[in-house]
Amino acid sequence: METTGLVSFGRYTCSHLYFLLLIVLPLGQHTVEGVWPLPQIFTSSIERYPLNPQAFYFGYGRQSAAQFGCSVLDAAFIRYYSLIFPDYTGNGVLHNNLSVSAGKASLNAETVWGAVRGLETFSQLVYQDDFGSYFVNQTEIDDFPRFPFRGILLDTSRHFIPVHAILKTLDAMAYSKFNVFHWHIVDDPSFPYQSQTFPDLSRKGAFHPMTHIYTQSDVRRVISHARLRGIRVLPEFDSPGHTKSWGKGQSDLLTPCYSGSTPSGAFGPVNPALPSTYQFMATLLKEVSSVFPDSYIHLGGDEVNFSCWKSNPDVRAFMQKMGFGVDFTKLEAFYMENIVNITTFLNKTAIVWQDVFDYHELRSSPSVVEVWKDGCYLCEVRRVANVGLRVILASPWYLDQPGPTHNWARFYTPLNFSGTAEQKKLVIGGEVCMWGEYVDATNLTPRLWPRASAAAERLWSDEKQTSSVDKAFPRLQDFRCKLVRRGIRAEPLYVGHCKHEYQGV
């Protein structure tokens, strides 16, 4: 069972409680292979059952609230049929009126998303013998995620990532039970989001106005692909810093920097002293809120450099007028509060980077703080939880960073978060960050997988059962081969081989 709550999909929810049936026949013996991430409660025997692709079908239980017509599960049945029987070229799943009364397996879940996760688990239990026959061992699993928020951030501004590569990443995310795609869609280098209300933003701010943009149709495709896999799409429109590309298509948005008493020609962060800034942000965020249905929106707020604000006489005058003195963190707080208020008004829950929490007290606080800085990040988690705010942890999972890329165990470190039950409840999850300085579609997949899967197990599974790197290693090797078999270019962990090596080029 996967609890909903924070990870519910709002308007997408189908309905609750159902069974899935499938045809199995008991037979010989085989060691069961692992499931990644490790289920909470898992027992299996060496008794195995053959699966016949031609007789196998998924079906809704009679008592299930979900029935044929639930688009998410109907699609998942088709998808997982192919994943379970990679060699079978027929489409047995569509002929589900067979009356073979043999073995059955059942999957009970409280939500449609829990059922999707259960299908993933089941698909990982099925294996082939040397003759290509399919088997599943007798298994009992009771499962739920440790954290409701299990995200991966992709940065599509420092390099443009074509839609097909994003979709492929969503596929792989579902295999590791990630449920949030944090789309850091724009930043300094480029603005690839094609806005309906401000088309000049991508026309002038993208790397190329036609080939390096995400159209509305692209965005819908990503959201729909993600939704069918139980993945939320969390858009980030980071401001007031990280906005250089915005200035190209929206004049008077960025702060003109001054060199002495004259503008230098350079621009700094968003100009917080102009009313037009807030009108623009309100209009843009209104569009974003309607295009991205998720209840969360990420507002960024990281790494604001004050030097340009300091140089600008209009900004300084505004500071005086507002009584901020020379404390530019107050100006930043003023800006962020206004932006958070806009999203509150739009009925969205705001997420911000930890900088916003670190540097100033906000009167109207954002709901969720994302901790990303190095050092004692668990101290920071505690500080945020102490004031009753929710926390997402990203610090240990910067997979884009230099370092021995093959040391997957770095990303498997237990969290050991001590705190009251109340505080722990505020830690809603974690996120793998794949910043884009050195990453695009050429190397994204092997850099993400299977290392992100190590983080996925940390976010899903019981920490006590998954504290040993040595025990995890063969399981992760096995899971990595499953990813490769499914066409995911997941890199090897160490010397060895997969039964089915990657066949692409």
Place this chain on the structure above:
Amino acid sequence: METTGLVSFGRYTCSHLYFLLLIVLPLGQHTVEGVWPLPQIFTSSIERYPLNPQAFYFGYGRQSAAQFGCSVLDAAFIRYYSLIFPDYTGNGVLHNNLSVSAGKASLNAETVWGAVRGLETFSQLVYQDDFGSYFVNQTEIDDFPRFPFRGILLDTSRHFIPVHAILKTLDAMAYSKFNVFHWHIVDDPSFPYQSQTFPDLSRKGAFHPMTHIYTQSDVRRVISHARLRGIRVLPEFDSPGHTKSWGKGQSDLLTPCYSGSTPSGAFGPVNPALPSTYQFMATLLKEVSSVFPDSYIHLGGDEVNFSCWKSNPDVRAFMQKMGFGVDFTKLEAFYMENIVNITTFLNKTAIVWQDVFDYHELRSSPSVVEVWKDGCYLCEVRRVANVGLRVILASPWYLDQPGPTHNWARFYTPLNFSGTAEQKKLVIGGEVCMWGEYVDATNLTPRLWPRASAAAERLWSDEKQTSSVDKAFPRLQDFRCKLVRRGIRAEPLYVGHCKHEYQGV
């Protein structure tokens, strides 16, 4: 011009001196884009000429010794036509009887391989404007490689690399003017080479006897694909260490290790005390010599652990008999000398890793020593050159090693090799090593490219003209986009974009 000598292809050579013609018409202006690796002498003007795919053709000059029927150039014409006109779907190159008497470009080379390099250079000079039209600027180039040996090592034992991934690597190698594929084909973990004389070696020593092997046909395909691109295939059968997988299919080859007075069940390096060892090696190397036509053969000889030899009473008795005392380097030298003599008899030039040179004086010395260890590798180069042996340098180009993978400039460091002209001449080149602990077909390409291209420029170009990382950076970025356009999954160097992003998944 590319000198032949050490890089000649022996029986493959076509013939010497020819021209290539192509249709060009002078027109407007455009900044010429770069060629990677940088040619020795390069002048170009802003005068540009349009290229019409329908009128363009390659042809042999009337005075050329090579004419239609030279398989290497006939194939290169077809290949480079597609590379030069990636958007054009016709096959104009085959209709080369057009009588358009317009501009011509000529390419003179002393060897067929030099002409292949020249075609690569020419293909990099052609660019498209925003409307898709093709242009080339007026350019004069006189070019030759700094070193005759410019290699890339792939390790197909620690992970099996499917043939299609090897072929793709050969394509990319040709784009950077590499000319040696060092095939480290077998090692401890697996023996994927399917031997005609000893089929049990792969049947029992490969990861899988059917799916994880290189058949004779696979090997021929690799050699043929490489040859057409001016790349030699240098096979390595590393012994006496790194041979664990050999023992599975060839009993009595490896040394039984002893625990006290009884065999422990473990095996060590090849057993140098048995005559059967040398019979086996002679038979295997005879086969290898005939399967791989290159004049070089790599015999390995690195990292021999003496502990197993020391434990074995028969080996110790052999030491006594031979008068080696307790100096096991003498035993190793004895073994390597025998193996080198076998290859000399087979008319091949032996290459060994530096260990063989470091640890003992050989009476019959191998011809070429490959320097691979860290530290003052140029000191080692000098030591080897001082005794008149040829040297290949690999130390600075271990691209598989952990570290900031994106720091391409690490592999661009000038060599600054000081020595007499005689000594310098003995340094025949260098090699990029891609060991296989953490590498297979899923991540090979982005890990190799474009970082190996940095090494390629060091090995091809004039060091004085290519000592600046800052000047090289935009050129390498441009070249990396050319690789991506050609379907090579070369990873990005830093923030930015290519006009044509990678379209695969």
